[in-house]
Amino acid sequence: MxxxxxxxxxxxxxxxxxxxxxxxxxxxxxxxxxxxxxxxxxxxxxxxxxxxxxxxxxxxxxxxxxxxxxxxxxxxxxxxxxDEPDRSQRNESGLRLFLTPLLPSQDRRSVLARDLAHVEQQSAILVAIRDQIEEAGRDDPFAAQVDLGIRVNEVISAWLAEQLDRT
Amino acid sequence: MxxxxxxxxxxxxxxxxxxxxxxxxxxxxxxxxxxxxxxxxxxxxxxxxxxxxxxxxxxxxxxxxxxxxxxxxxxxxxxxxxDEPDRSQRNESGLRLFLTPLLPSQDRRSVLARDLAHVEQQSAILVAIRDQIEEAGRDDPFAAQVDLGIRVNEVISAWLAEQLDRT
DNA sequence: AAATGACATGTCGAATCCGACATGTCAATT
DNA sequence: AATTGACATGTCGGATTCGACATGTCATTT
Missing domain, CATH: 1.10.10.10 (Winged helix-like DNA-binding domain superfamily/Winged helix DNA-binding domain)
Structure with a gap:
């Protein structure tokens, strides 16, 4: 728990x-x-x-x-x-990604585009937070987490763009 | 649901x-x-x-x-x-990462090292799956998902290594 | 003086999730 | 002939989660 x-x-x-x-x-x-x-x-x-x-x-x-x-x-x-961590990452988005190959091309594109827009919006939020932390100049341990989030989002964003190109 | x-x-x-x-x-x-x-x-x-x-x-x-x-x-x-996707990604590992800054340096290092080992092991598994798919030569829609997993793991792995260096 | 909105704590019932218990079939091995 | 292990379906109780309902305080604005 x-x-x-x-x-x-x-x-x-x-x-x-x-x-x-x-x-x-x-x-x-x-x-x-x-x-x-x-x-x-x-x-x-x-x-x-x-x-x-x-x-x-x-x-x-x-x-x-x-x-x-x-x-x-x-x-x-x-x-x-x-304690040994529970490594599962229950996430509906991953489940959806797993199932999108079932969709016809047009539907698939619209789903991927929606995801891409969301990820890019999240990225923008995280970048804004990073800049805020940087400005404040504090040595915030939270900064590293934000950075990880930005990097992961970049990878996902690039992957989604590729998938869109190929669909 | x-x-x-x-x-x-x-x-x-x-x-x-x-x-x-x-x-x-x-x-x-x-x-x-x-x-x-x-x-x-x-x-x-x-x-x-x-x-x-x-x-x-x-x-x-x-x-x-x-x-x-x-x-x-x-x-x-x-x-x-x-349907609008539920974007939450309930994951204990993320929660732990959020809390590790609380730990004294030595504990923190051991936790990060454990995570790094796990991520690298997962990467190895995914790479093996990718190679298998490639060999089979089929055009597997699953291949893209595996690729995403590999890339995300790479980013996380690099981040963990950095954190270890700094701790 | 009234209204609004942030602060603040709680309960309840329905749905979901999870591990444990329970039962049985079929094919291959010993 | 007995054993083992994969195949196969189910239930049950306890814990967790979630949205809805309920109540009240305090400061600011109108």
Whole structure:
């Protein structure tokens, strides 16, 4: 169950409320590990019950800021270093790509073109983020991830363009 | 619900038994869209109930070979061409990559090295498949997918090596 | 004073997914 | 004749996920 560890990981970076976590999932993990608040709040409760997180502060509007306990930190480290990762990458886009050869040429072209447009748009977003980070001049560990995303998108984009040419 | 469409797609390529589908999911879709027989058999039943597939042949050992109905073919095409794809790519490896900056240098190195080894091993497998396809000389639409996999792996592999150097 | 919108937490039910359990057939080997 | 292993289909319960429903606070704008 990765949701548990995703939350532990985010809390390790920064003590947060459930609401904060929901926003982080939305902006930084929407693609990689989607989760909505209806999953996050109950999971925080379980985590608290298991002694892996604790409420470190109570703010206005009934907000509760959670932080890791020592046990939580241990568990996070154990998971990252010792647990064998689940390497599956469930993605509908890949499934669609696998099936597009079934389509007649015209349909196939329109599907590939739609994908290409999407990838290029994503690339633009990532490049903008990279530039922002560069400008800020901070040494952001996140920069490397963004860079990986840009490079992967470039490869996919080129591949889609090739496929379009050949279809 | 993509499982439904994954099954329709596989049956469009080739009428198959639940057992056949299970094997195809295992070898061709294990990474992209994992599914076990305990999901596949009930789904085939629902699909049959909905009139999208039908039993086209009964063989030994009680096997039932399913094929698409016209309604099934329509639904598959509709999904591929008209439905907006779900672009999320739930993957634990990405989540881990996002969190590794939290780790002390030594742990981080060992995690990155493990990932690198895995990606290189996957690359080797894909290259072997590519060579096999090339030798067979068939014009396999699957070849392009394999090629994409190889290229993506190359990028990831290079990125991981860089990160290792810097850590 | 009312309205709006971001902040904030929660529950519920339906659908999905997954591993374990269960059963049986058929061909080839021992 | 018995065993083994691939073929073949199914169910069940627990966990996970997801969208919808529900409630309330606080600051800013109108």
């Amino acid at each position: 990765s949701l548990r560890h995703a939350i532990l990981g985010l809390l390790a970076r920064q003590p947060s409320t459930g609401y904060d976590l929901t926003r982080t999932f939305d902006v930084s993990l929407a693609t990689t590990w989607p989760a909505s608040h209806s999953q996050i709040y109950p999971e925080l409760g379980k985590l608290e019950g298991a002694g892996l997180v604790e409420v470190v502060e109570r703010g206005p509007r009934g907000s509760k800021t959670y932080g890791l306990t020592d046990a939580g930190r241990d568990e996070l480290r154990r998971w990252l270093v010792e | 993509s499982l439904r469409h994954a099954i329709l797609g596989l049956l469009a390529r080739q009428p198959s038994t639940g057992y056949d589908l299970t094997r195809t999911f295992d070898v061709s879709l294990a990474t992209t869209w994992p599914a076990s027989h305990s999901q596949i058999y009930p789904e085939l039943g629902k699909l049959e109930g909905a009139g999208l597939v039908e039993v086209v042949e009964r063989g030994p050992r009680g096997s039932k070979t399913y094929g698409l109905t016209d309604a099934g073919r329509d639904e598959l095409r509709r999904w591929l061409v008209e």
